[in-house]
Amino acid sequence: MTTSMTAYPSHYINGQWVKAQSSEILPVYDSSTEALMATVPAGTVSEAQAAVRAARAAFDGWAALPVETRAAFLDKVAAGIKARTEDLALAIAREVGMPLKMARAVQVGGPAWHWGNFAKVARQFEWEKKVGNSLVVREPIGVVGCITPWNFPLSQITLKIAPAMVAGCTVVLKPSEIAPVNAMILAEIIHEAGLPPGVFNLVNGLGPVVGEVLATHPEVDMLSFTGSTRAGKRVSELASQSVKRVALELGGKSASVILEDANLEAAVRGTVSACMLNSGQTCSAHTRMLVPASRYEEAKALAQAAIAKFSIGPSLDETSKLGPLVSAAQRDRVLDFIRTGIEEGADVIAGGAQAPAMEKGYFVQPTILGIKATDTLAQEEIFGPVLVIISYQDEEEAVAIANSTIYGLGGAVWSGTDEHAVKVARRIRTGQVDINGGPFNGQAPFGGYKQSGNGRENGVYGFEEFLEFKSLQFKPAAS
Known part of the structure; x- marks a missing residue:
């Protein structure tokens, strides 16, 4: 090699x-x-x-x-x-x-x-x-x-x-x-x-x-x-x-909507994976995780456990699960977003703006922040390994939050039944919605609504x- x-x-x-x-x-x-x-x-x-x-x-x-x-x-x-x-x-x-x-x-x-x-x-x-x-x-x-x-x-x-x-x-x-x-x-x-x-x-x-x-x-x-x-x-x-x-x-700012009746552990694990693919450098990444307010603390703990499995390392190291970002400029942009989130009062669940212990490379720690739906990081595409968790009171609010950005590219709905998930998914203004972890389909149309x-x-x-x-x-x- x-x-x-x-x-x-x-x-x-x-x-x-x-x-x-x-x-x-x-x-x-x-x-x-x-x-x-x-x-x-x-x-x-x-x-x-x-x-x-x-x-x-x-x-x-x-x-x-x-x-x-x-x-x-x-x-x-x-x-x-x-x-x-x-x-x-x-x-x-x-x-x-x-x-x-x-x-x-x-x-x-x-x-x-x-x-x-x-x-x-x-x-x-x-x-x-x-x-x-x-x-x-x-x-x-x-x-x-x-x-x-x-x-x-x-x-x-x-x-x-x-x-x-x-x-x-x-x-x-x-x-x-x-x-x-x-x-x-x-x-x-x-x-x-x-x-x-x-x-x-x-x-x-x-x-x-x-x-x-x-x-x-x-x-x-x-x-x-x-x-x-x-x-x-x-x-x-x-x-x-x-x-x-x-x-x-x-661009995209896709929401993963976890409903009250969902398998929370599977939904959180799936959302973290869908966010972190390619170090978050994915336009359809599920970067907003929406959880019922009553399950926020439980979701936090599950997210911390899931993110801990994403080992950072050089891309040519076969043991690495999360590589660097593409450039110094992209790394700095992502770190600026993390700092902005923290300045706006984010709950730092994992990671942060501190540089990981790597001698070289454009690395950013995988980061999870608890924020409000109106915060900067709930609206702006970050394009890095950053997941935000937003709580909601009921399904009406969950759908409203999912639709509250200028984007409409991807997303997910997690529920105890596919029927319930589909009912909510039909209300989300976005080009693709993964139902209970449904995988990507290369035959299905990929593209977005609104400014996606x-x-x-x-x-x-x-x-x-x-x-x-x-x-x-x-x-x-x-x-």
Whole structure:
């Protein structure tokens, strides 16, 4: 296992590696050691424009290919990802901080499955349907600009470019500059799969440069963005000038609502796990635990016991259950939030703003705070290993608290019966609700209400985001 530094000097444009025009580079740091692990080039406006031109030139030919041909390419990429699981898992563990064992399963295993699944979705899809005297056909939307985040980097890239390409679109990807190494490996895999030039393009760089080209370029028909709500608003504003379709997967502040009749131990344990996945760097993390006021003290004790099992350590240490955060800036942001919570009178149940005993790395103690529903930490997305516990008096108040943020991405309801949980879940304004610990389903639509975004990812729902409707009207036969 190597942890040496790798310099990537090129972007991937029009089917080939193209040496960067600028000498400016973007450093990538190992989140556990703070060592420089890679550099990628800082893309320019002209390089982003060249990638868009390549995607536009390739579109007609790619869209005209049989669905089976496009799906077969996805199968090749899925096989390539599986073959390079260790390379990808190591890169993501170092970039993002997720422990290596979990990175293999979640950060690489998930994307490999999705590539194969989108091939199946396209093969089974009903591309044409007769409606009265019309034939309604589905066609690829065109050139898609994809801007992806750092927390689940390969997953978020996959959920955009795989369905877009099998739908017949061509793509330009700008991966996160904080975690781009996995994207470079994926580009190598795609190149080896032999896709036609211009179908897939990758330009590294910063959002205000490369990202804004994709958002504003008239030859980009759709922009698919995952990131913060603040950045999503900027992307939408820019894209509106050319009336692009925009898909946004943004922030979250998901509530795990534990009802009076729930198995409290299972619910608390499940909520803590759902909050701490990827050190809390998950947009749909269950970061607010809502408990009946009469069971608050009991829930506190159970939460303390659950959090104690999350051992902190370097991401390459197989015994680590909780790795570092992605960067110094993210660590400092999370610590500031913890301090704010304490200043506002939070009940410190576990952890805190003190640095854990680690020589290097962007580590934060897993922290649990008891707060009020109106406190800052009940409203703001923290994106770190921080769970807040909020008590409520009755179910009406629980639902009101769950719906009291600008977000609506995920959540959970725990009850003694699924029927009771579903009754409450239907009242929560959010895109996904886990019922009594129900696991993630890669076929079900993923996306949010309110300021958590527009559009959906996963399965046929994510695939259809990249298609247009066309109606062909026929003159009815004479009677």
